Amino acid sequence: MAKHYTFNPHTLSYEILGIPFRVRLYRIVLTVALACALSTVAIYVFSYFFETPRAALMRQQNEELQIKYDFLLQRLRQTDNELNELMQRDNKMYRSIFEADPIPLSVRESGMGGIKRYEKLLAEAQTAQAAKALILMDKITKKIYIQSKSFDEIVEYVREKENMIFSIPSIQPLNLSDPKVHFSGGYGWRSDPFYHNQKFHHGIDFGGPTGTPIYATGNGTVEKAEFNWGGYGNMVIVNHGFGYHTRYAHLSEIKVRQGDKITRGQLIGLMGNTGRSKGTHLHYEVLFKNQDVNPINFFNTDISEEEYGKIIKALKEDADKPAMEY
Numbered sequence: 001m002a003k004h005y006t007f008n009p010h011t012l013s014y015e016i017l018g019i020p021f022r023v024r025l026y027r028i029v030l031t032v033a034l035a036c037a038l039s040t041v042a043i044y045v046f047s048y049f050f051e052t053p054r055a056a057l058m059r060q061q062n063e064e065l066q067i068k069y070d071f072l073l074q075r076l077r078q079t080d081n082e083l084n085e086l087m088q089r090d091n092k093m094y095r096s097i098f099e100a101d102p103i104p105l106s107v108r109e110s111g112m113g114g115i116k117r118y119e120k121l122l123a124e125a126q127t128a129q130a131a132k133a134l135i136l137m138d139k140i141t142k143k144i145y146i147q148s149k150s151f152d153e154i155v156e157y158v159r160e161k162e163n164m165i166f167s168i169p170s171i172q173p174l175n176l177s178d179p180k181v182h183f184s185g186g187y188g189w190r191s192d193p194f195y196h197n198q199k200f201h202h203g204i205d206f207g208g209p210t211g212t213p214i215y216a217t218g219n220g221t222v223e224k225a226e227f228n229w230g231g232y233g234n235m236v237i238v239n240h241g242f243g244y245h246t247r248y249a250h251l252s253e254i255k256v257r258q259g260d261k262i263t264r265g266q267l268i269g270l271m272g273n274t275g276r277s278k279g280t281h282l283h284y285e286v287l288f289k290n291q292d293v294n295p296i297n298f299f300n301t302d303i304s305e306e307e308y309g310k311i312i313k314a315l316k317e318d319a320d321k322p323a324m325e326y
Ligand SMILES: [Zn+2]
Pocket: 185, 201, 203, 204, 205, 282, 283, 284, 323, 324, 325, 326
């Protein structure tokens, strides 16, 4: 290091001057700063050309992670596709079988609060795959939720259908294989037995001995079980729900009470000749939305082809004969 001299006028000689502390400090700082800068450049240059073991490990882990994310995304897309197929089948098959409205795609695919949550993640290239996976997961979760709701609904529809199947009148109100029981009058315009003019017959008649058991033709609730002064005599009306009622008239005896829950095939009364009736018979009506319909169309679960043929034949033969009541 260069030495500093100063001229002393008193001694007339040059004297060695001590370096001031400030200057020394400045020099030290400068040296350290320079060393730092140089080593930084050296490290930078080195790491540019050569990878440190730690960086290499991280890069490797990163690559592995990318592969895993790609795989995850692939699996999620596969699941999403399977779910889409299930939704299609649900809308086009299951829901249409049960006459349920299809769930619109917009509802099925509506997001769960939107993509905003993932905006930050999506902006970063390294985590974009993760964000995509999360978004897809969200969509799938929502779809599954809606699908499971739809299945719950379908289960309800099935229960309702089952209930409907058991409730809608579909058997004969008496045992037609009993030889003493016979079909005696059809639905439609017929000659009135009392006045002999043409009158509309709102049900069908079955003749037989007094006391022949009469059965409910579907599950339901007894709406009326009383003597009807209008001409039906001892009468039972069953409400089957789904818009259906059945009427059983001219009974000799009623075996149920108003409000009773009854099942298909349950005994509700006995055949008789009460009310406006000429001869022992059952007058049976089926009503849909309070409009009588031809009961012949509701004998569909227990009637044999032979029995059905017999009824049709009797219908034709009896067409001109008067009904046993109006
Ligand atoms: Zn009748």
